[in-house]
Amino acid sequence: MEEQVELVGKAFVDHYYHLFDNNRLSLASLYQPTSMLTFEGQQIQGGDGIARKLSELPFDHCQHLITTIDSQPSSSPGGVLVFVSGNLQLAGEEHELKFSQMFHLIPTLLGSFFVQNDIFRLNYG
Amino acid sequence: MDPDALAKAFVEHYYSTFDSNRANLGSLYQEPSMLTFEGLKIQGAQRIVSHLTSLPFQQCQHTFTTVDCQPSGPAGGMLVFVSGSLQLAGEQHALKFSQMFHLMPTPQGSFYVMNDIFRLNYA
Numbered sequence: 407m408e409e410q411v412e413l414v415g416k417a418f419v420d421h422y423y424h425l426f427d428n429n430r431l432s433l434a435s436l437y438q439p440t441s442m443l444t445f446e447g448q449q450i451q452g453g454d455g456i457a458r459k460l461s462e463l464p465f466d467h468c469q470h471l472i473t474t475i476d477s478q479p480s481s482s483p484g485g486v487l488v489f490v491s492g493n494l495q496l497a498g499e500e501h502e503l504k505f506s507q508m509f510h511l512i513p514t515l516l517g518s519f520f521v522q523n524d525i526f527r528l529n530y531g
Numbered sequence: 532m533d534p535d536a537l538a539k540a541f542v543e544h545y546y547s548t549f550d551s552n553r554a555n556l557g558s559l560y561q562e563p564s565m566l567t568f569e570g571l572k573i574q575g576a577q578r579i580v581s582h583l584t585s586l587p588f589q590q591c592q593h594t595f596t597t598v599d600c601q602p603s604g605p606a607g608g609m610l611v612f613v614s615g616s617l618q619l620a621g622e623q624h625a626l627k628f629s630q631m632f633h634l635m636p637t638p639q640g641s642f643y644v645m646n647d648i649f650r651l652n653y654a
Contacts, residue, residue, distance in 0.1 A: 442601045442602075444599045444601060444612075447597070447599065449601075474570070474650055476567045476570065476648045476650065478565050478567060478572075478646045478648065479565075480603065480608075480633060480645075480646060481603075481604075481606060481608060481633070481635060481645055481646075482603070482604050482606070485604075487610075487631070487633060487646050487648070489567075489629075489631050489648040489650065491629060491650050491652060504652060506612075506614060506629035506650070506652065508610070508612050508631045508648075510603055510604075510610060510633075512604075522603070522604065523601045523603060523610050525599045525601065525610070525612040525631075527597055527599065527612065527614050527629070529614060529627060529629065529652045
């Protein structure tokens, strides 16, 4: 069970940041109306609002470089908690930003996962 | 109590217990609880407390900078995401850390830690 959870976490993280770094608007497919994002303290609910917030962030290009991924089963049936830390390089910026993020993934009927809870924080030096 | 106030109260209680007497953390975990501490996975209150009390420092102080929380689902759980600093006695520089807790309600009206993930944030 544990190994499975780690595989889910890693696969999700790869997919999520690939979408983020290449086509932020398509992130909407990973959220549902009940989804919640807290982005640097700002709370947003629902896939549409979340995708809009992310696509309006004040940079065109970015790259996430992931350092650690930790996963655990949550109490929701089939749910997975994923805790990520890494670096965020914004185009044109000299120094990378450090960040931590947690996701609570819930299985969909189609055999994939959606993001029910998402919390993002920059880690300042 | 509003969820943000609840999350903050829990975090204050957790770190003050950690910083004053780590052995007392046992009451905050149960048998199904899971801790991933710097990548090491531990399950169950006893094993978790055993690991935390055997960390290689006597005294420490947690100072938290940010606390974010969200409800985790219909079972009444709460996700709490913390970032802050950890000062170890005798060390010149504080370590930075991030931690997430998934709190589940107990029948007595309080919360226990179902999931706990801790990571140091290296520069």
